[in-house]
Amino acid sequence: MCQSAASCASLKLRKFTAGKLTAPVIQYKGISFQASQRFLRATSYQSSLGSFAHEGSLKSMQVANSRSKAISMRAQSRAGAHLSSFQSESPTSKKLEASSGDMNGTRGIIFRQLFDTSGSCTYTYLLGDPGAKEAILIDPVLEMVERDLAVVDDLGLELKYVLNTHCHADHITGSGAIKNLRPTVKSMIAEASGARADIHLQPGETVHFGDRHIEARATPGHTDGCMTFVSRDNGGMAFTGDALLIRGCGRTDFQQGSAETLFDSVHSQIFSRASRFAYPAMITGRHHSTVLEEKTFNPRLTKSKEEFRSIMQNLGLPYPEKIDAAVPANMACGIQD
Ligand SMILES: N[C@@H](CCC(=O)N[C@@H](CSS)C(=O)NCC(=O)O)C(=O)O
Secondary structure: OOOOHHHHOOEEEOOOOOOOOOOOEEEEOOEEEEOOHHHHHHOEEEOOOOEEEOOOOOOOEEEEOOOOOEEEEOOOOOOOOOOOOOOOOOOOOOOOOHHHOOOOOOOOOEEEEEEOOOOOOEEEEEEEOOOOOEEEEEOOEHHHHHHHHHHHHHOOOEEEEEEOOOOOOOOOEOHHHHHHHOOOOEEEEEHHHOOOOOEEEOOOOEEEEOOEEEEEEEOOOOOOOOEEEEEOHHHOEEEEEOOEEOOEEOOOOOOOOOHHHHHHHHHHHHHOOOOOEEEEOEOOOOOOEEHHHHHHHOOOOOOOHHHHHHHHHOOOOOOOOOHHHHHHHHHOOOOOO
16 A cells, blocks of 8 residues: 555655756666756755755656666656655745646646645645635644645635544644644534534535535434535535445444445435445545446445445454644544644
């Protein structure tokens, strides 16, 4: 699944002249490369940490191997897990004009899928209205708050709400830290979660940002307070949290989990209702899926309820490493001070 941050840190920078776009020699898995100007423009470096960072997929880089033979390598970090850190360059002098409505090459909703490179494999979603420039974040992760806010700022957006699909057990939410840094931001989570937040959501409620909104649907089963957030934009996008994962689903063996409840939730609130795309909280090897794909191919949720119950009883998964820290912190809306 995902690689640890430590194992991702094998890209070492040997020589870099700050300020000048000279080609540094870098080492990657024992091979020396010389980065092209194009590579340098697409990335930023942290020589002290021996790591590099960039926004989005690394498009291409020109390298020379240890025998100084120039080769062209096309590298795409599918999960972002190959990077030791993601850091936005966020030049303060630059701002993209979100109201141009062209952030995605379309005039539609602003949408970014952001990945937690610190280890939990969580996806955070940024949705923004290009007209009003208002935005929401779904499932931010504490360690990635700086990166998330940099993206918000780069796009000239004002963050209104941070929403949590549920009380996570594998990472600490970034909600509290974001509220510290941006005091006007309000945090949200389902009332049924029992967790602290500025606003407690009820099933069926809508959350507005500019002319856009998402609808909160109750999808309990992984936890009591799980919600799926549904946007009508882009043909319908369902942010399913851990209720529905791509070709999988959230475990049901702790935090009030119930296989029967999860089965009913996913079938009644996601599979039976119009939404084209499904965006999970966690990577399982793919970025997103469609509801139709999951209805057809999900190896757990295409089974009968009885079979599903038996699959869920026999997963035999170890507890998440951070559960003891994450659950109490998330019940308190993350780290606040
Ligand atoms: N290795 C991870 C935890 C993996 C895990 O248990 N994931 C949960 C969601 S976070 S509570 C889950 O529901 N997984 C479903 C599955 O089928 O894997 C860690 O230690 O953090």
